[in-house]
Amino acid sequence: MSMPPVIGTPGSLFGRISLGYVIIESQKRADWQRFAGDGLGLHVDADNGGDIALRIDEHTRRIVVCEGPAEDVVALGWQLHDEYALELLLERLRAEHIEVRQVRGPEATRHGVEHIWAFDGPKRMRFELFTKPLCDSAAMAMQASGFVTGSMGLGHIAMTTREPEAVLRFFKKIFDARLSDTIEDRLNGITLELSFLRMNERHHTVAIAATRGKRMDALRTSIHHLNLQAKSLDDVTQAYCRMRQMGYAISNGIGQHPNDRELSFYVASPSGFDIELGWNPILVTDEAGWNPAHYQGISLWGHFPESLTFGDKLNQMQRGLVSLTRNEYTVGVSA
Numbered sequence: 001m002s003m004p005p006v007i008g009t010p011g012s013l014f015g016r017i018s019l020g021y022v023i024i025e026s027q028k029r030a031d032w033q034r035f036a037g038d039g040l041g042l043h044v045d046a047d048n049g050g051d052i053a054l055r056i057d058e059h060t061r062r063i064v065v066c067e068g069p070a071e072d073v074v075a076l077g078w079q080l081h082d083e084y085a086l087e088l089l090l091e092r093l094r095a096e097h098i099e100v101r102q103v104r105g106p107e108a109t110r111h112g113v114e115h116i117w118a119f120d121g122p123k124r125m126r127f128e129l130f131t132k133p134l135c136d137s138a139a140m141a142m143q144a145s146g147f148v149t150g151s152m153g154l155g156h157i158a159m160t161t162r163e164p165e166a167v168l169r170f171f172k173k174i175f176d177a178r179l180s181d182t183i184e185d186r187l188n189g190i191t192l193e194l195s196f197l198r199m200n201e202r203h204h205t206v207a208i209a210a211t212r213g214k215r216m217d218a219l220r221t222s223i224h225h226l227n228l229q230a231k232s233l234d235d236v237t238q239a240y241c242r243m244r245q246m247g248y249a250i251s252n253g254i255g256q257h258p259n260d261r262e263l264s265f266y267v268a269s270p271s272g273f274d275i276e277l278g279w280n281p282i283l284v285t286d287e288a289g290w291n292p293a294h295y296q297g298i299s300l301w302g303h304f305p306e307s308l309t310f311g312d313k314l315n316q317m318q319r320g321l322v323s324l325t326r327n328e329y330t331v332g333v334s335a
């Protein structure tokens with residue numbers, strides 16, 4: 001295979017990988033359609049098979065809501081920007097004896113791509129690698145003015161874990177992710193440690209949150225949130241107003257994080273995890289000059305919980321305690 005033009009360091013995936021798509025399993029597809037289309041302002045396509053496909057750019061399927069009982073994200077699609085990058089990643093998985101399954105045909109089309117190389121990622125989320133998205137140049141019917149994607153991908157995800165060292169090792173060693181910064185926050189008397197990993201110019205594509213001391217996971221869903229980056233501040237404020245009017249629970253009102261400086265709010269999706277809609281985060285354009293900083297507190301201002309009830313807090317505490325009795329799946333990656 002011939003070498004591609006050099007982006008970053010030869011032999012490194014950095015700058016050659018991005019979050020491509022997210023697959024959700026839900027029994028609330030009608031609600032998802034309303035939430036994503038009328039609320040967030042995305043372009044919605046519903047197909048005969050019952051899938052809700054959401055578009056925010058030329059990719060035919062950036063978010064797919066399929067019929068199923070999980071009420072959760074079940075797969076993350078990772079776009080490798082060229083064949084060389086895909087081969088590099090597959091080689092690493094082989095070296096770690098991680099089993100990879102290939103998927104083509106209708107199942108791949110359903111996820112908006114031609115060909116998938118799938119394996120079990122952290123917390124047994126299915127990781128699906130691809131190089132060729134199916135694209136559509138037809139105009140979109142969106143309430144938002146647009147979204148920032150391109151080589152930086154769909155957006156970012158944040159996940160909680162009881163095995164942060166293993167998850168960090170996986171993303172750093174297999175995906176060549178780099179640490180952008182860390183944040184420490186106190187929540188209901190518990191200290192949370194967050195690590196933000198970038199894979200391209202986007203400040204972070206994955207955020208990893210863990211409790212200090214006894215590792216607990218208070219979430220039912222595999223991710224805490226999926227972030228989408230809107231093109232304008234109006235897109236964010238107008239979506240915030242629509243979501244409130246439509247009666248969706250605003251998990252955190254508009255605010256700003258200290259590290260990526262994005263202005264954003266969080267709304268609870270029909271499947272329970274949050275969608276963070278944000279605007280204008282900083283990019284990491286000077287790789288040589290970037291030094292990971294450590295911040296105290298998850299938000300500079302705002303992000304006030306608007307919908308958290310005492311019952312929610314009790315449920316979270318209960319789930320956190322129950323998580324102590326279960327092992328979390330980690331991808332076996334050698335140190």
Ligand SMILES: [Fe+2]
Nearest residue numbers: 156158227276
């Ligand atoms: Fe986020």
